[in-house]
Amino acid sequence: xxxxxxxxxxxxxxxxxxxxIHRLQQEMDKQGLDAxxxxxxxxxxxxxxxxxxxxxxxxxxACFVPLSGTPIxxxxxxxxxxxxxxxxxxxxxxxxxxxxxxxxxxIDYPLASFSSFAEILGEVLNGGKKLGMVGRWxxxxxxxxxxxxxxxxxxxxxxxxxxxxxxxxxxxxxIACLREAGRLADLAYRKLLETAVPGNTERMxxxxxxxxxxxxxxxxxxxxxxxxxxxxxTIIGRATNKLIQDGDMIMAAVAVQFNGYIATVEYPFxxxxxxxxxxxxxxxxxxxxxxxxxxxxxxTPAGEMVRAVKTVFQKHGxxxxxxxxxxxxxxxxxAESPYPDAKASxxxxxxxxxxxxxxxxxxxxxxxxxxxxxxxxxxxxxxxxPFVRSLxxxxx
Numbered sequence: 001x002x003x004x005x006x007x008x009x010x011x012x013x014x015x016x017x018x019x020x021i022h023r024l025q026q027e028m029d030k031q032g033l034d035a036x037x038x039x040x041x042x043x044x045x046x047x048x049x050x051x052x053x054x055x056x057x058x059x060x061x062a063c064f065v066p067l068s069g070t071p072i073x074x075x076x077x078x079x080x081x082x083x084x085x086x087x088x089x090x091x092x093x094x095x096x097x098x099x100x101x102x103x104x105x106x107i108d109y110p111l112a113s114f115s116s117f118a119e120i121l122g123e124v125l126n127g128g129k130k131l132g133m134v135g136r137w138x139x140x141x142x143x144x145x146x147x148x149x150x151x152x153x154x155x156x157x158x159x160x161x162x163x164x165x166x167x168x169x170x171x172x173x174x175i176a177c178l179r180e181a182g183r184l185a186d187l188a189y190r191k192l193l194e195t196a197v198p199g200n201t202e203r204m205x206x207x208x209x210x211x212x213x214x215x216x217x218x219x220x221x222x223x224x225x226x227x228x229x230x231x232x233x234t235i236i237g238r239a240t241n242k243l244i245q246d247g248d249m250i251m252a253a254v255a256v257q258f259n260g261y262i263a264t265v266e267y268p269f270x271x272x273x274x275x276x277x278x279x280x281x282x283x284x285x286x287x288x289x290x291x292x293x294x295x296x297x298x299x300t301p302a303g304e305m306v307r308a309v310k311t312v313f314q315k316h317g318x319x320x321x322x323x324x325x326x327x328x329x330x331x332x333x334x335a336e337s338p339y340p341d342a343k344a345s346x347x348x349x350x351x352x353x354x355x356x357x358x359x360x361x362x363x364x365x366x367x368x369x370x371x372x373x374x375x376x377x378x379x380x381x382x383x384x385x386p387f388v389r390s391l392x393x394x395x396x
Contacts, residue, residue: 034128039135132159249366302340
């Protein structure tokens with residue numbers, strides 16, 4: 001727990017970040033890596049947050065991990081103080097390539113001191129040549145080129161799998177952060193249900209949900225997906241100024257971030273009076289959610305869970321509206337591994353944290369999905385979003 005004035009909140013302690021780096025260094029040694037670069041920016045922050053607890057705003061950043069010793073966090077001048085506030089590591093540098101990402105001009109920072117990629121890589125490689133890189137799909141090509149050319153003879157290895165495996169199982173501290181994110185997401189959804197009524201706009205309902213979560217302590221709202229009436233078929237559409245009408249199907253998902261960890265909730269409902277066709281459609285989603293619950297426990301083959309949900313859809317003749325798998329992992333990203341399809345042969349395991357994503361889109365009665373957060377346990381799932389779980393359980 002981290003104390004901020006008089007408010008105590010779940011957090012990841014520095015000892016856990018230290019342990020993450022030690023485990024990472026052990027895997028680097030096994031793979032023959034001399035150093036590792038973990039890239040991040042405002043939009044693809046997950047891996048950087050995992051190793052350095054830093055989340056850039058306008059700028060870019062990277063954590064440079066040596067084979068032994070502590071990491072170097074490199075960012076840009078405007079975010080330097082924020083980095084020192086967040087990051088557990090003391091060695092924080094600026095590099096010009098990471099400065100303000102949205103303008104072509106080279107900005108003058110007269111009070112800042114800068115390091116070069118050559119200097120930082122020289123320190124962490126310590127004479128070695130094998131450099132792993134996490135975030136190759138996210139890092140801009142010009143910066144990637146400069147890192148590649150900073151040290152003569154350096155060999156770059158794609159090392160995304162290193163962190164993907166580490167992030168798959170959550171620690172007690174991570175689960176505590178996800179529980180708090182889930183609590184805030186539930187609170188947001190209560191407000192959304194109060195506000196998504198005939199006569200209000202979609203943006204009024206979305207804004208009410210966001211504001212409720214923020215005021216209660218949310219770090220960020222990664223998104224609010226919203227559609228009403230015919231707009232439910234957007235799948236991941238944003239709220240507009242459309243007025244909600246009586247009888248509109250409401251498709252609304254709220255993702256809430258707390259200390260980096262994200263919980264998403266979505267409960268399918270109708271504003272005002274539901275038609276018999278809408279009621280039958282929603283009942284199929286709830287039946288699929290009920291079936292999925294019994295598979296969310298350690299030892300269950302992930303593909304078996306997916307097939308069980310699809311069987312419900314097939315039984316009711318709606319399989320053609322099933323557009324993607326009914327579950328994905330959650331953590332520092334809203335959607336991360338595991339993300340099984342019907343062929344997945346691996347098993348769910350205790351410590352995995354997942355979100356249901358039971359969806360039907362394009363159906364004549366409307367489109368919608370159910371999203372709830374769970375921790376996989378040996379005996380079954382622990383709900384991270386108990387309010388939405390209660391709504392789904394009591395839908396009849």
